[in-house]
Amino acid sequence: MKDTFNIIILLLGTIFTTCQVAFAQTSDGHKAVLVIHGGAGSITHENLSDDRQQAYAEAMEEALLVGYEIIAGGGASLDAVVAAVMVMEDSPLFNSARGAVLTSTGTVELDASIMDGATLDAGAAAAIKHVRNPISLARAVMEQSDHVLLMGDGAEAFAEEVGLEMVTNEYFRTERRVRQYESYKEQQNEGAEETGDAGVFGEPDYYGTVGAAALDSEGNLAAATSTGGTSFKRWGRVGDSPIIGAGTYADNATCAISATGTGEYFIRGVLAYRISALMQYAGLSLREAASSVVHGTLTELGGDGGVIGLDANGNVTMTFNTEGMFRGYVDGAGNTYVAMFNR
Amino acid sequence: MKDTFNIIILLLGTIFTTCQVAFAQTSDGHKAVLVIHGGAGSITHENLSDDRQQAYAEAMEEALLVGYEIIAGGGASLDAVVAAVMVMEDSPLFNSARGAVLTSTGTVELDASIMDGATLDAGAAAAIKHVRNPISLARAVMEQSDHVLLMGDGAEAFAEEVGLEMVTNEYFRTERRVRQYESYKEQQNEGAEETGDAGVFGEPDYYGTVGAAALDSEGNLAAATSTGGTSFKRWGRVGDSPIIGAGTYADNATCAISATGTGEYFIRGVLAYRISALMQYAGLSLREAASSVVHGTLTELGGDGGVIGLDANGNVTMTFNTEGMFRGYVDGAGNTYVAMFNR
Numbered sequence: 303m304k305d306t307f308n309i310i311i312l313l314l315g316t317i318f319t320t321c322q323v324a325f326a327q328t329s330d331g332h333k334a335v336l337v338i339h340g341g342a343g344s345i346t347h348e349n350l351s352d353d354r355q356q357a358y359a360e361a362m363e364e365a366l367l368v369g370y371e372i373i374a375g376g377g378a379s380l381d382a383v384v385a386a387v388m389v390m391e392d393s394p395l396f397n398s399a400r401g402a403v404l405t406s407t408g409t410v411e412l413d414a415s416i417m418d419g420a421t422l423d424a425g426a427a428a429a430i431k432h433v434r435n436p437i438s439l440a441r442a443v444m445e446q447s448d449h450v451l452l453m454g455d456g457a458e459a460f461a462e463e464v465g466l467e468m469v470t471n472e473y474f475r476t477e478r479r480v481r482q483y484e485s486y487k488e489q490q491n492e493g494a495e496e497t498g499d500a501g502v503f504g505e506p507d508y509y510g511t512v513g514a515a516a517l518d519s520e521g522n523l524a525a526a527t528s529t530g531g532t533s534f535k536r537w538g539r540v541g542d543s544p545i546i547g548a549g550t551y552a553d554n555a556t557c558a559i560s561a562t563g564t565g566e567y568f569i570r571g572v573l574a575y576r577i578s579a580l581m582q583y584a585g586l587s588l589r590e591a592a593s594s595v596v597h598g599t600l601t602e603l604g605g606d607g608g609v610i611g612l613d614a615n616g617n618v619t620m621t622f623n624t625e626g627m628f629r630g631y632v633d634g635a636g637n638t639y640v641a642m643f644n645r
Numbered sequence: 646m647k648d649t650f651n652i653i654i655l656l657l658g659t660i661f662t663t664c665q666v667a668f669a670q671t672s673d674g675h676k677a678v679l680v681i682h683g684g685a686g687s688i689t690h691e692n693l694s695d696d697r698q699q700a701y702a703e704a705m706e707e708a709l710l711v712g713y714e715i716i717a718g719g720g721a722s723l724d725a726v727v728a729a730v731m732v733m734e735d736s737p738l739f740n741s742a743r744g745a746v747l748t749s750t751g752t753v754e755l756d757a758s759i760m761d762g763a764t765l766d767a768g769a770a771a772a773i774k775h776v777r778n779p780i781s782l783a784r785a786v787m788e789q790s791d792h793v794l795l796m797g798d799g800a801e802a803f804a805e806e807v808g809l810e811m812v813t814n815e816y817f818r819t820e821r822r823v824r825q826y827e828s829y830k831e832q833q834n835e836g837a838e839e840t841g842d843a844g845v846f847g848e849p850d851y852y853g854t855v856g857a858a859a860l861d862s863e864g865n866l867a868a869a870t871s872t873g874g875t876s877f878k879r880w881g882r883v884g885d886s887p888i889i890g891a892g893t894y895a896d897n898a899t900c901a902i903s904a905t906g907t908g909e910y911f912i913r914g915v916l917a918y919r920i921s922a923l924m925q926y927a928g929l930s931l932r933e934a935a936s937s938v939v940h941g942t943l944t945e946l947g948g949d950g951g952v953i954g955l956d957a958n959g960n961v962t963m964t965f966n967t968e969g970m971f972r973g974y975v976d977g978a979g980n981t982y983v984a985m986f987n988r
Binding site for chain 1 (some may be wrong): 760765767771772790791792793794795796797798799800802803805877880881882883884888889890894908909912913914915918919922923925927946973
């Protein structure tokens, strides 16, 4: 009974907060200390059962509250984005760490990046197979190496040196992703065309990546992004998530941004940093810059996806050109808002 | 006798063209169809014998003329930058492909990227060990895959699928680099501190990377970059060279840029694309934008290096904050200019 009641409250909350962004794919005019996303794509009422809607809403609420507690306690935006991203990495719902999509060979390969808006320090890791929380490795690269981007076996050797928690690749592989993979292999054996979309294998087309941007009481911005990349990816493909400027950017002078979508277009357009550049050099607001990049540059290039971001005044943007984006933010009073559909 | 005469002419040419940029680290006001670099760093008269000065000047002349022939024949800027970079990749003088520096384990790992200013298409490859010309792989990624960045074994499997020339890792390892590596290992065994600088091992500190930017008769800009990364690099470190926006950028609306230097700073500042953004959004000229990025952002972050670039009108920049940069350009009449020192 209590469970049913909770479900109703959650669904009402989801419907309510979804309505708040019903008339624009850009959700602005709100103030926040932390904003998150859990991927963009064909996220529609038809594609997502009520149970799964509730599960996503709950997971995003948890990520927001974990990050909020840090900010509210006077903690750093860097700590908040890492904590929020780790909640989503540990959740099997999102395409990052546990629950990530599988590559063409059935393994999990993870990418992540982080940036500190106060110093422009940054760290990233690509093609990670055994670090439980890739975002913690990105942070360690930033803070404990002279480098920004480490990849593959070398990155994992570094992770072990600095004492991060290592897991088997099997830890990341959920039953749902294994079923998707088996379906992919069957269709491949039947001669079906290859595709990077999970959509044809019983899931909505969905660019799963998780990310967060935060603003702390010191006025410092930070952004973080973590992903499993595209389903059944081949050839050591790396998307925008570990690329500073493409998938992640933060600069106290402008904004903190995390992106999700068809990563190749975010790389070519340098879209996360482009939002910062439009604010810094063209005088646009965060809202204007994010809209220009998502509905302008990204759409013109032919790419799909979205961004979440915060400026130094706590103005929030959650902008996408897809049917939906898992997204949410929390304000300075601890009020949370989560949404997933376009309308 | 003829050889001695040629050497004198070449040295005079080098001195003459060096003098042209004696009063500024930014060489502007010239028109070019192709501009190249071969790395920046402590490149001084004291650090470089006359013989080696001549060898670098000859190699750069060759790269410029190979690229010039393509542009002069009505060919594409993309073809010109690839051809010019391949000359330097094949030369043992530069830190790219043959002659690249060795990693901490004594192998060669190569990165490259390319971008087409007409379409914003881009391709890149990282941690390559067996593709003779990494820039040709970057181009194949751009033109023959749906991706922008491939890395490691997967990238090499793709290279084989598309029929690129494969070589043993030994092909890249020159006697000079093996000597450097042996000296590094000896010092390591003697407990010397680790360093990424080749300088302490009998070579000037020098961020070796090669790159080119070109403008063709159709008005299309293109940029390309190729590197062996930092000497004795560990942990799968990747620098800015395969990162679109950091080490390479091209957009017909603004400029084509290739960078060289301490890659981590170019990634954090998104420096190649930042030049484009300053032109597009702040209305700066190529010269002003390159100067702002190299003498402003890069220097303020604490990084060393330089950039070469062209705008859509053929204005050239070769800007660096180090003691020298191997650099040169060729104008529409086939006149070449090469230089390496600051003064």
